[in-house]
Amino acid sequence: MLAPKARWSIGNADEMLVETFVRELQVDPLVARLLVLRDIRTVPDAEQYMHGGVQYYLDPYLLDGMLPAVERIRLAIKNEEFIRVYGDYDADGVSSTSLMAHLLKGLGARFDTYIPHRIREGYGLNRGAIDLAKEQGVDLLITVDTGISAVQEIAYCQELGLDVIVTDHHEPPDELPQALAVINPKKPGCPYPYKHLAGVGVALKLAHALLERLPEELLEFAALGTVADLMPLTGENRLIVKQGLQRMQDSAYSGFRALIGVSGIDNKEVTASHIGFSLAPRINASGRLEAADIAVKLLTTTDDQEAEQIAYELDALNKERQLIVEEMVKEAFVLAEQQMAKGLDKVIVVVKEEWNVGVVGIVASKIVEKFYRPTLVLSLDPATGIAKGSARSIAGFDLHKALTACDEWLDHYGGHQAAAGMSLNQIHLDAFTQKLNELAAATLTEQDYIPLFKADAVCSLPDVPIASIEQLEKLAPFGMGNPAPKFMFADLLLGEIRTMGKEKQHLKLALSQAKEEVSCAVEAVGFGKGNLATLMAPAAKVDVLGELSINEWNGVRKPQIVMQDLRITHMQLFDWRGAGQLSAKLQVLENNLASSNQKSVKTPAVVLFDEADVNRFTSTAFQLGDDVPYWVVQDDEQVRPGNEAARLNDFAHMQDIILYTIPRSIASLQSVLQQASGMMRCYPVFAELGPDSGSTLPSREMFKMLYGTLQKDGSLNVQDVRIMTSFSKRSGLSPAMIQFILSVFEELGFVDRQGPHVRLQASPAKKDLTASRLYQHRLHRQEVESIVMYSSAKELEQWIAEQLQKEHHLLEEII
Numbered sequence: 001m002l003a004p005k006a007r008w009s010i011g012n013a014d015e016m017l018v019e020t021f022v023r024e025l026q027v028d029p030l031v032a033r034l035l036v037l038r039d040i041r042t043v044p045d046a047e048q049y050m051h052g053g054v055q056y057y058l059d060p061y062l063l064d065g066m067l068p069a070v071e072r073i074r075l076a077i078k079n080e081e082f083i084r085v086y087g088d089y090d091a092d093g094v095s096s097t098s099l100m101a102h103l104l105k106g107l108g109a110r111f112d113t114y115i116p117h118r119i120r121e122g123y124g125l126n127r128g129a130i131d132l133a134k135e136q137g138v139d140l141l142i143t144v145d146t147g148i149s150a151v152q153e154i155a156y157c158q159e160l161g162l163d164v165i166v167t168d169h170h171e172p173p174d175e176l177p178q179a180l181a182v183i184n185p186k187k188p189g190c191p192y193p194y195k196h197l198a199g200v201g202v203a204l205k206l207a208h209a210l211l212e213r214l215p216e217e218l219l220e221f222a223a224l225g226t227v228a229d230l231m232p233l234t235g236e237n238r239l240i241v242k243q244g245l246q247r248m249q250d251s252a253y254s255g256f257r258a259l260i261g262v263s264g265i266d267n268k269e270v271t272a273s274h275i276g277f278s279l280a281p282r283i284n285a286s287g288r289l290e291a292a293d294i295a296v297k298l299l300t301t302t303d304d305q306e307a308e309q310i311a312y313e314l315d316a317l318n319k320e321r322q323l324i325v326e327e328m329v330k331e332a333f334v335l336a337e338q339q340m341a342k343g344l345d346k347v348i349v350v351v352k353e354e355w356n357v358g359v360v361g362i363v364a365s366k367i368v369e370k371f372y373r374p375t376l377v378l379s380l381d382p383a384t385g386i387a388k389g390s391a392r393s394i395a396g397f398d399l400h401k402a403l404t405a406c407d408e409w410l411d412h413y414g415g416h417q418a419a420a421g422m423s424l425n426q427i428h429l430d431a432f433t434q435k436l437n438e439l440a441a442a443t444l445t446e447q448d449y450i451p452l453f454k455a456d457a458v459c460s461l462p463d464v465p466i467a468s469i470e471q472l473e474k475l476a477p478f479g480m481g482n483p484a485p486k487f488m489f490a491d492l493l494l495g496e497i498r499t500m501g502k503e504k505q506h507l508k509l510a511l512s513q514a515k516e517e518v519s520c521a522v523e524a525v526g527f528g529k530g531n532l533a534t535l536m537a538p539a540a541k542v543d544v545l546g547e548l549s550i551n552e553w554n555g556v557r558k559p560q561i562v563m564q565d566l567r568i569t570h571m572q573l574f575d576w577r578g579a580g581q582l583s584a585k586l587q588v589l590e591n592n593l594a595s596s597n598q599k600s601v602k603t604p605a606v607v608l609f610d611e612a613d614v615n616r617f618t619s620t621a622f623q624l625g626d627d628v629p630y631w632v633v634q635d636d637e638q639v640r641p642g643n644e645a646a647r648l649n650d651f652a653h654m655q656d657i658i659l660y661t662i663p664r665s666i667a668s669l670q671s672v673l674q675q676a677s678g679m680m681r682c683y684p685v686f687a688e689l690g691p692d693s694g695s696t697l698p699s700r701e702m703f704k705m706l707y708g709t710l711q712k713d714g715s716l717n718v719q720d721v722r723i724m725t726s727f728s729k730r731s732g733l734s735p736a737m738i739q740f741i742l743s744v745f746e747e748l749g750f751v752d753r754q755g756p757h758v759r760l761q762a763s764p765a766k767k768d769l770t771a772s773r774l775y776q777h778r779l780h781r782q783e784v785e786s787i788v789m790y791s792s793a794k795e796l797e798q799w800i801a802e803q804l805q806k807e808h809h810l811l812e813e814i815i
Contacts, residue, residue, distance in 0.1 A: 001655075001680035002535055002568035006451035008545055010458055010488060011037040021046055028471040030457070030464070034485050035475070037456050050474045052239055054216070060209040063202070064190040069165045069181035070209045072140065076109065081139035083111040086125065087296075088145040088199070089118045089287030091280040095225030096144035096167075096200040098255075098299035099218050103207045115292040118358050122388070123414070123421055125153035134160045143167060145199025145225075148184055149414050151177045167202045171400050171416050194235045196481070200225030201240060219244035220256055221299065227272050228280035230418065232481020241477045245270055255298040258311035259283075272477040285317040288358030289324075325359050329366045332377060336367055339433075346440035347397075348375040349433040351387055351426075355379035361390035361419065368392045372451050374399065374440060380426055386411070388423040396448045402439050406432055453565050455488040455545050461513040461520035466559055469548045486564065489513070489544045495521070497538065499530040506530050511542065511561070523551065526563035531592040535681065537572040539794055571804060572681045573797035576658070577789070582685065586628065586658070589683075593656065604656035604683070605649070606630035607639065607672055610777075613661045614642060616689040630660075635773065637671035655680040662686045662788060664773070665780040669788070673803045682800060686788045697778045698733070698741055703769060705731060706741050710751065710760045718742065719756035744772045 013036040021032035024043045040046045048056055060066055076083055083104060087097030097113050104111040116122065116129055124146045130153060133141060140163045147154070147166035154177035157164045164179040172187050183202055185192040197205070204222040207215045223244025226237050233241055248270045251257050260270060263278040286295040298310040335350040348367055355363075360377040367375040374397045378389030393399045399420040403413045409428035415421055424432060464487070478484040495510030507526040512519060524544060526532070536542070544566045551560040576585065586604065593602045606628055608617055614632060629645035641647040657679045663669040663686075673679070709731070710716060717723050718739070728735055742758055745751040748771060750764045769775050787799060 001571055002532065002540075002542075002566065003680070004453075004545075004565045004567040006453040006565055007447070008488065008565070009452055009454045011454065011456045013037050013457075017041070025050075027474065028468050030459075030468050030485075031471045031474055034456050034472070038475075038482065049238075052242075054214050054239075054243075056236075056239055057208070057214050058192065058194060058205075058236060060205040062192045063183050063185060063205055064187055064192070065181040065183040066206070066209050069167075069183055069206060072163065072165060072180055073109075073142070073210060076140045077104075077107055080110055082137050083109055083140045083142060084133055084138040085111060085113045086129070086133075086141055086143045086146070087113065087115045087292075088123065089115050089292035090145075091228030091283040091295075092199045092225040093145040094283050094287070094292050094295045094299065095221045095228070096203040097296050099200055099203050099207065099221035099225075100142065100144055101296070101300045102218060102221070103210065103215070107210065113293075113296055115287070115296065117291050118287055122423070123412070125150040125157075127153065127156060130157055130160065130162065134162055138162065140165070144203045145169070147177065147179070148172050148182070148187075149177075149412075151175050153177075154179050167199070167206055169197050169199045169202050170414055194237075196232050196234065196237060198222075198226040198229045198231045198237070200229075201231070201237060204240065216243065216247070217252070220247050220251060220253065223248070224275055224279060224283070227275040227477075227479055228283065230480045233272065233477055233479040234481045238477070238482060241272055241479070245272065245275075245477060253299065254301055254304045254307035255310070258304070258307035259298065259314070261308070262311040262315045272479045276479065281321075282311070282314040282318045285314055285321045288321055288356070289317050321359060321362075324356050325362050325366070328355055328359065328363045332363050332367055333370065336371060336375075340371070340373075344433060344437045346373065346444065347402075347433070347436040348373045349378070349429070349436065350376070351378045351380050351389075351429060353380045353382050357388050360388075361392065361421075364390050364392040368394060372449055374402075374436070376422070376436075378422075378429075385426045386423055387426055387429060389421070391415070391420045391422065393418050393420075394448070395452065396444055397440055402436060405439060406435050409435075453486070453545055454483075455486045458488045458490065460515045461489060461492070461511070461522055461559075462515045462518045464548055464559060466550060466557060469550055469559055472548065484547045486545060486547055489561070491541045492544060494536065494538055494540050494542055497533050497536055499533050500525070501530065504530045504533075507533055507563070509536075509542070509563075511544070522559050522561055524561035524563050526566065529563065529566075531595045532566070534588055534592050535572075536568065537574050537681075537797075539797065540568045540572050541570065543567045543569065571679060571797075571801055573793060573800060574681060574683045575793035575796070576683050576685045579685075589656065603627075603629060603645075603649075604658050605646070605651060605654035605676075606658045606660050607633065608642065608689075609633045609659075609661045609663045609668055609672075610689075610773075613689045617660065629654075633664075633668055633672060637668050639672060639675055651675060653678045656683065657681070658683040658685060660685045660687055661689050663784055664777040666783055666787060669784070670803050673800060679804075682797075684788065684796060697775075697781070698737055700769065702733060702737070703741055703744070706733070706738065707745070707750070707760075710758070715757045715759040716742075717756050718758055740774070740778070744769065744774050747772045747774055 013033045017036050018029065018032045021027060021035055022029050025046055035046050035049065040049055085097050085100040087093040093115065097115060101113055114129060116126060121129065141157065142165045144167050146168055148168035148170050154164050166177060166179045166182045168184045172184060176182055183206065185195045185197055200222045204218060207218055219240060223241045226241055231237050248256060249268050259279055259282060265274050265278060283295045286292050294310060295314065298307055301307050331352060332350045336348045339348060348371060357379040360379055364375045364377040372394055374393045376389055376391040378387040380387045391399050398417045400416050403410060403420055403422055409424050409432045411423045413420060413422035472485055492511040492513050495512060498508040500506040500508050505528055507529040509524045511524050512521040544561055544563050546561045546563040549560050549562055551558050589604055608614060608630055611632055627645060629649055630642040631639040631646055631651055632642045633639055639651055652675060654676065655678055657676050724735055728738065742751060746753060748767045750761060751758050752761055
């Protein structure tokens with residue numbers, strides 16, 4: 001077995017509607033199913049979804065506050081008043097600011113742009129920036145991607161006689177700022193039907209109203225900010241991103257061309273993923289480590305050389321940011337584990353002095369990815385005692401709602417369900433953390449703490465030829481709210497298992513499947529899943545959940561699965577019989593268990609089938625001391641812990657079982673398998689450690705002959721090679737056979753060893769040979785060997801699976 005990382009949910013589509021779409025739209029059945037699963041219910045809606053154009057954009061004047069905003073801006077332009085665009089330092093804010101700069105420049109306005117410094121000024125409007133605007137003769141302040149919570153700051157603007165227009169998309173507070181106009185689709189009473197615009201989307205609607213046409217030339221900026229801010233790619237956002245990406249393929253802007261170039265992207269194939277993972281991080285790097293003005297300069301310059309220079313600066317900043325994040329993540333993981341160990345394991349809150357506040361949101365995302373808990377990462381200023389940070393959430397936990405419930409301790413906060421920012425005094429951290437954990441405990445169930453991966457359909461490999469995969473692009477762009485299609489493939493046969501990457505961190509599988517005499521093979525890659533390679537047996541059947549793509553290499557195009565998750569639902573056998581370097585194998589296994597997503601026990605269990613094996617095992621086996629838990633099989637076939645590491649674990653819960661020595665009997669092996677009820681992976685070694693190696697059972701006449709010799713000679717020096725060789729020739733017994741018979745006599749109390757000499761006991765109790773454990777072991781040896789030594793790996797796996805199945809049926813009967 002191999003446990004999946006997440007719960008899997010398979011979509012359930014209306015089959016009649018699927019057939020209607022196939023017939024009316026002439027699309028692949030797979031595409032039709034995906035349309036239905038995305039809640040497309042009519043043919044016209046499906047047409048719009050796949051081919052929608054400018055005619056589907058909403059009227060910008062449906063946004064409350066648009067009319068007075070347009071009138072005031074036009075008046076400012078007419079009277080040559082000085083306008084300042086006040087943005088935010090993230091990619092959405094930079095995109096919004098740049099879009100407004102291009103708009104106002106085209107309208108002939110007198111204007112400039114301003115983005116507060118993340119470290120020195122923090123998020124949003126601040127009094128220092130307002131005073132500076134007044135000093136510099138600003139007449140009209142237009143906020144983009146910020147301002148909805150700036151009640152006091154905008155009141156201060158009014159005192160100074162400075163007009164303010166707010167454009168924002170964040171959750172509005174109970175009290176709205178008294179600006180000249182407030183444009184936010186989430187504002188109470190706003191009739192605008194689509195509520196999920198990014199900050200740059202709201203800026204685009206303002207441009208739409210001012211120009212009295214859709215400003216298609218500005219769609220690239222809107223696409224960049226929408227994807228970067230993780231807005232759902234539905235409704236109007238889908239149109240913005242789809243058409244913005246098309247324009248990026250041959251951008252008219254020096255900044256976009258330079259940014260795409262330095263990111264190593266083929267500008268003919270820019271996708272939403274490229275924005276999210278390549279373009280946006282470089283834009284964000286400026287605001288995280290320096291000042292965001294440089295990114296605005298990139299997106300507004302018309303000088304190719306300047307754009308290229310700035311793009312390289314941002315690329316360097318992004319690499320620096322990656323190193324900072326890597327170090328902070330290591331520290332944050334330790335702090336997160338320490339907090340969870342204290343019982344506060346519902347919401348993670350980690351704080352450290354002078355962390356780079358510009359990257360705390362990225363670190364929070366990394367913690368969520370590892371622990372799947374709502375997470376807050378804060379940087380503490382030791383001089384002021386103020387902790388500032390960012391939060392990221394999981395499905396089912398509304399961050400903004402939770403922060404609102406904690407507002408008595410917060411100086412500032414804002415955001416939405418999935419992401420938020422906040423600041424508070426360190427004296428409130430304990431109470432704040434406790435309250436968040438209480439809120440999560442009341443809101444989330446245990447299931448909510450297990451990630452949920454949704455697949456659109458269950459397919460077989462022959463169901464998805466290249467032609468079908470190509471048609472999936474009709475549903476692009478993919479991102480939040482419109483995820484890339486995911487499919488589940490069951491019972492795939494494993495071929496090659498490989499790892500890739502500098503640190504072998506990625507997994508590559510060769511998979512195959514046959515259906516109705518059609519056999520198909522694909523390659524599957526799993527990024528960051530390299531540690532699962534040693535937990536997959538070559539004979540296993542694998543279930544995979546992932547995305548389909550086309551891999552093109554040297555002109556050859558092949559289907560490929562990008563794996564999000566995988567599982568093996570049957571017990572796996574890893575044949576270690578006769579293998580060398582067992583210590584190295586065990587070390588690799590332990591490392592991969594520790595770093596994998598496999599839950600519960602992170603160490604394998606070793607089974608020794610005889611007490612006589614213990615000394616030899618502990619002195620000559622893996623040489624890893626008490627780190628390796630081992631169990632010893634008793635005469636009653638029950639296992640007992642052999643060391644402290646074993647006593648700290650329950651054998652029934654161990655998932656990786658190493659059968660290290662050879663069983664005394666088939667019954668002994670069956671008993672161990674029954675006790676190993678939690679076993680997912682079995683590693684048979686069946687090493688020979690005891691003195692009774694070999695499978696030939698001496699006859700009773702041989703036992704009598706050796707006994708008679710001892711009676712006649714009185715003793716036997718078993719360490720004298722000359723005597724033993726002579727005796728072996730006279731008796732016809734091999735030295736190993738003589739040693740075995742003497743060991744049985746010793747076990748039964750017939751002989752006594754005194755140094756090198758073996759002598760008969762004076763008056764031994766009468767016992768049958770079958771009372772000897774060694775004799776019984778050798779008696780059953782041939783039967784044991786036929787199963788554990790002479791079977792193939794497949795035969796042994798099948799035999800063990802049958803024993804486990806018998807136990808399962810027995811339990812069912814008892815229940």
